[in-house]
Amino acid sequence: MDNPFLLTILSIILVGLIVIIIVINSSKRKKASILTQIEILTDELDRQKKENISLRNELRMITSLDNLFFSSIIRLTSRTEPAEIAREAVGLLLNYLNATQVAFFFLDEREKRLNIVAQMGLNENWLPKLVYEVGEGKVGMAAEKRIPLGKHESEMLRIKEPYPVFEPDMCYPLVYQNRLFGVIAFKRNEQLDEREKNMVGVVARITATALQNTLSLTIMRDLASIDPLTKLYNIGAFRDKLVEELNRSKRFQHPLSLAIIDLDNFKYFNDTYGHQLGDQILIKLARAFGIHLRETDIIGRYGGDEFIVMFPETKKNEATKIMKDLLDTIRLENFLNIQSEKKITFSAGVASYPEDGINPSEIIKNADEALYEAKNAGRNQVRMHLHKVEEI
Structure with missing residues (x-):
């Protein structure tokens, strides 16, 4: 074919077809890429949706537990007798921490002993024997040091437990303005996380405050019912x-x-x-x-x-x-x-x-x-x- 004009036209048409083919292929690739990205985004949205549902359920559970916790705290602070306060504190920790054993010890200030007054999960036959001297075992050492004691602190202080039937994981002293009322101790299968440790600390402080309020109420009752000179009933x-x-x-x-x-x-x-x-x-x-x-x-x-x-x-x-x-x-x-x-x-x-x-x-x-x-x-x-x- 010797006609140069015709050759030029054919070349232009060929180039155009090539360009069209390239554009079409490029569009297909872009479309495929976009579809892939859409699929990835859809999967991510599904994952986030499932995660949000899980977080929402967890938040609902935490809120429910917090409501239970705060309602238990209100009951605890409304009690006017030390034994009632002890029972409320034991029940609260047993339920909230999923503990296996919880025991509440009152301090006998004169004898320097800690006597058990409320418990859950312990063998009833052993209760009369569970008496700690201040400084004895983890319970007694928590009272003496006036600090919470866990397994780590127990190992550091080389504390030996006097009673094999009760070897608590954690012991919290109940202190209000330097006055020691007793110790609350518990055992559970899992380690406490920071949130749980803070919660137990709050319970210990509120329990000590409730006991102080009870003591103040008792003093007020005494003032109203006791003859100041003889200390007999008026x-x-x-x-x-x-x-x-x-x-x-x-x-x-x-x-x-x-x-x-x-x-x-x-x-x-x-x-x-x-x-x-x-x-x-x-x-x-x-x-x-x-x-x-x-x-x-x-x-x-x-x-x-x-x-x-x-x-x-x-x-x-x-x-x-x-x-x-x-x-x-x-x-x-x-x-x-x-x-x-x-x-x-x-x-x-x-x-x-x-x-x-x-x-x-x-x-x-x-x-x-x-x-x-x-x-x-x-x-x-x-x-x-x-x-x-x-x-x-």
């Missing part, structure tokens, strides 16, 4: 106790007796040697009553130089014998650091439920009548109300 608190015991006596058909005590010659000592000596006599007598009467007997200061004693589940003749023995003991004791012809003695009257009354006022009135007869008969004696009052 008459208001004693009457409340009398109502409680009388209701219990009625419910279980038990007897109940009551004695009113009046000190002989107290006015003489008070006027002759001063009120300070008179106060010392009252304090020493109150202490002697507490020592020589039974633990179940309830003693109060009736007012001035008078005392009142309640004898639950005790018949009148039994209570009268107890009072007579008490008078014999008081006669022999020397309450004065002075030389005096007069001795400290008392007169007393005894009445009981149901013989002499079915309510507090009747019983107190009849005991007072018996006391009046004892004083009129020469003092230094005990009489019981027998409708016609007789000397014992």
